[in-house]
Amino acid sequence: MNHPLFDISGRTALVTGAGRGIGLALARGLAEAGCTVVLNGRDGERLERAAAELPGDRVHTVVFDVTDGSSVEAGIADVEQRVGPLDILVNNAGMQLRAPILEFTDADWHRILDTNLTSAFLVGREAARGMTERGHGKIINICSLQSEVVRPGIAPYAATKGALKMLTKGMCADWGPYGVQVNGLGPGYIETELTQPLVRDAEFSAWVRRRTPAGRWGRTEDLVGGVLFLASPAADFVSGQVLYVDGGMTSVL
Ligand code: NDP
Numbered sequence: 088m089n090h091p092l093f094d095i096s097g098r099t100a101l102v103t104g105a106g107r108g109i110g111l112a113l114a115r116g117l118a119e120a121g122c123t124v125v126l127n128g129r130d131g132e133r134l135e136r137a138a139a140e141l142p143g144d145r146v147h148t149v150v151f152d153v154t155d156g157s158s159v160e161a162g163i164a165d166v167e168q169r170v171g172p173l174d175i176l177v178n179n180a181g182m183q184l185r186a187p188i189l190e191f192t193d194a195d196w197h198r199i200l201d202t203n204l205t206s207a208f209l210v211g212r213e214a215a216r217g218m219t220e221r222g223h224g225k226i227i228n229i230c231s232l233q234s235e236v237v238r239p240g241i242a243p244y245a246a247t248k249g250a251l252k253m254l255t256k257g258m259c260a261d262w263g264p265y266g267v268q269v270n271g272l273g274p275g276y277i278e279t280e281l282t283q284p285l286v287r288d289a290e291f292s293a294w295v296r297r298r299t300p301a302g303r304w305g306r307t308e309d310l311v312g313g314v315l316f317l318a319s320p321a322a323d324f325v326s327g328q329v330l331y332v333d334g335g336m337t338s339v340l
Pocket of ligand 1: 103104105106107108109110127128129130133151152153154179180181182183202229230231232273274275276277278279280281282
């Protein structure tokens with residue numbers, strides 16, 4: 088990435104849920120682009136192992152639960168004091184629970200809402216305090232193709248991701264005047280721990296390949312380019328958008 092529009096070297100980025108899967112791949116991409124990267128998660132040992140895999144010596148970890156307001160507040164304060172002011176936030180932490188609505192418990196509803204939506208509100212709000220004061224920042228919320236479309240058995244997940252899309256637009260409206268751009272990135276079906284039950288289901292797995300114009304499942308690395316773009320000066324006039332990186336799936340019936 089030699090063009091100055093894509094130069095994000097020297098920026099500081101926090102990625103939530105970065106101990107594995109998509110978050111880890113995005114953290115690696117940001118580190119390779121020259122960012123100082125902070126990996127968040129709830130399991131400190133897993134984060135240390137993940138950090139050791141990343142290139143460069145500007146990789147840090149911070150343990151906090153993204154669903155807990157006071158932990159989020161303390162975690163962001165700790166990062167800004169220990170590592171430096173945040174330029175980029177990737178709200179990636181999330182979970183999936185598959186069950187028909189009639190079998191979905193109140194507790195699971197609150198858990199998935201807290202993990203996929205409240206988390207972005209809490210972490211985004213704390214990160215944006217400094218960003219809006221300094222007059223620049225990039226926030227990228229990891230949405231989903233299910234921000235747009237839904238299948239039977241995943242209504243609560245889709246509801247959280249659809250609402251995350253609107254939260255993205257609302258953050259864009261609130262913080263745009265202060266130089267902060269907020270966008271979403273919507274992955275299609277990507278092979279990770281979260282989708283293992285689907286990957287192992289041969290029939291479903293074949294359906295994904297058939298339904299995706301690109302003809303395959305996504306890989307975590309497929310998402311890196313979109314995040315680097317949204318984090319870069321090339322996207323300084325792009326805000327409130329969701330970039331779907333799904334091999335074309337959301338565009339076809
Ligand atoms: P994984 O299950 O592999 O990883 C989820 C990550 O989130 C883990 O590192 C986990 O860390 C972290 N996490 C979960 N809850 C919390 C919490 N309360 N506090 C802090 N961290 C938490 O999922 P993926 O990598 O597949 O998914 C990443 C994101 O991408 C999610 O938002 C998901 O909805 C989205 N997505 C994924 C798709 C896919 O096909 N895989 C498709 C579309 C969207 P730990 O448990 O160690 O704390």
